[in-house]
Amino acid sequence: MSDYQIVVSTYAGLEEVLAKELQVLGGRDIERHTRAVSCTGDKGFVYKANFSLRTALRVMVTLNNFKFRDDKGLYDGVKEVEWSSFINPDQTISVRCTLSSDAFTNNLYPALKAKDAIVDYFREKTGNRPDVDRQDADVQVSLFIHERTCTVQLNSSGASLHLRGYRQDVDKAPMSEVLAAGLILLTGWEGPRPLVDFMCGSGTIPIEAALIAARIPPGVFRDKYAFEKWPDFDEELFTTIRNKQVERIAETPVKIFGNELVRRVADKAKENVEAAKVEDIVTITSMDYRDFEPPVNGGIVITNPPYGEKLEQEDLQEFYKEMGDTLKRRYSGYTAWIFTGTPEAHKWVGLRPSRKIPLFNGAIECRFMKYELFTGSKKDLYQTS
Numbered sequence: 001m002s003d004y005q006i007v008v009s010t011y012a013g014l015e016e017v018l019a020k021e022l023q024v025l026g027g028r029d030i031e032r033h034t035r036a037v038s039c040t041g042d043k044g045f046v047y048k049a050n051f052s053l054r055t056a057l058r059v060m061v062t063l064n065n066f067k068f069r070d071d072k073g074l075y076d077g078v079k080e081v082e083w084s085s086f087i088n089p090d091q092t093i094s095v096r097c098t099l100s101s102d103a104f105t106n107n108l109y110p111a112l113k114a115k116d117a118i119v120d121y122f123r124e125k126t127g128n129r130p131d132v133d134r135q136d137a138d139v140q141v142s143l144f145i146h147e148r149t150c151t152v153q154l155n156s157s158g159a160s161l162h163l164r165g166y167r168q169d170v171d172k173a174p175m176s177e178v179l180a181a182g183l184i185l186l187t188g189w190e191g192p193r194p195l196v197d198f199m200c201g202s203g204t205i206p207i208e209a210a211l212i213a214a215r216i217p218p219g220v221f222r223d224k225y226a227f228e229k230w231p232d233f234d235e236e237l238f239t240t241i242r243n244k245q246v247e248r249i250a251e252t253p254v255k256i257f258g259n260e261l262v263r264r265v266a267d268k269a270k271e272n273v274e275a276a277k278v279e280d281i282v283t284i285t286s287m288d289y290r291d292f293e294p295p296v297n298g299g300i301v302i303t304n305p306p307y308g309e310k311l312e313q314e315d316l317q318e319f320y321k322e323m324g325d326t327l328k329r330r331y332s333g334y335t336a337w338i339f340t341g342t343p344e345a346h347k348w349v350g351l352r353p354s355r356k357i358p359l360f361n362g363a364i365e366c367r368f369m370k371y372e373l374f375t376g377s378k379k380d381l382y383q384t385s
């Protein structure tokens with residue numbers, strides 16, 4: 001089984017976490033890039049990566065990488081791909097282009113040239129041609145053009161892998177499942193310490209934590225992948241890989257707690273927890289976070305409080321101050337991680353972060369801040385008896 005050159009996309013700041021995931025799965029020649037990690041792997045690895053990766057957005061297979069001088073060079077480079085290995089002429093295709101070059105004035109024209117090359121390939125080879133479907137194509141082709149270099153890739157995932165399939169309903173602007181999983185993996189938490197998210201919204205962080213603790217692959221909720229439409233799709237191999245990954249699921253004593261002030265949103269979180277089948281691990285409550293009683297003997301807090309656009313500046317300062325006071329008062333012995341898109345937040349919490357990790361939530365530049373909440377004062381740790 002021949003190897004593929006694979007590029008897996010993710011959020012900026014999660015490249016290291018994704019690289020570790022790919023290494024564990026058996027990826028080779030792993031290299032980190034901006035918002036992506038590349039590796040090599042065979043057909044089975046493509047299946048396994050789609051089914052098992054927690055911090056991947058899409059798994060792309062590279063078909064060709066070439067330099068071109070003009071329109072014809074682009075056309076020829078796309079046409080030289082053995083498209084019959086990946087597309088049947090009776091299937092539908094879409095072609096998208098990401099452009100970072102002065103070779104073209106917009107990304108529509110190179111996408112059109114690439115489509116023409118694929119259609120002409122089949123017309124000359126078989127007399128038939130695939131149709132174009134821009135909304136829900138069987139096979140999705142992507143061009144990445146930088147200066148005079150073009151990379152032709154096939155989307156093996158289809159819809160973004162952050163769309164796990166367990167979310168029944170969501171609050172406004174929910175956190176991506178991929179970002180939530182990335183935050184958890186960045187902390188190094190896998191259990192058995194309790195995990196608390198006292199501002200859990202629709203429950204994404206608690207649910208992703210439960211999937212990690214119980215080793216539940218995120219693909220168990222998904223009903224289709226783009227690679228299933230490829231001519232060489234091996235259903236038996238995919239079933240074997242799927243079953244092996246599912247066999248790794250384990251019972252866990254970990255307890256995870258999500259709390260949400262708004263009852264309506266908390267009810268959505270409960271529905272999502274049930275859809276993910278982790279209600280034995282995750283407990284959702286609805287109250288003011290300041291009233292929530294965390295488990296004794298320590299644990300970890302991971303939470304995503306409101307950003308600046310949701311609160312006025314003065315309210316935001318008071319909000320973060322009260323959160324810091326609550327952490328000091330109620331969470332001695334815990335490690336707290338706060339994910340925020342408010343740059344000044346660390347000044348208002350009233351605690352000194354031991355780490356500040358830069359990340360992005362869409363276009364919003366964020367920080368993931370770690371706080372060690374000691375029992376007693378920190379200087380007590382250095383006292384001699």
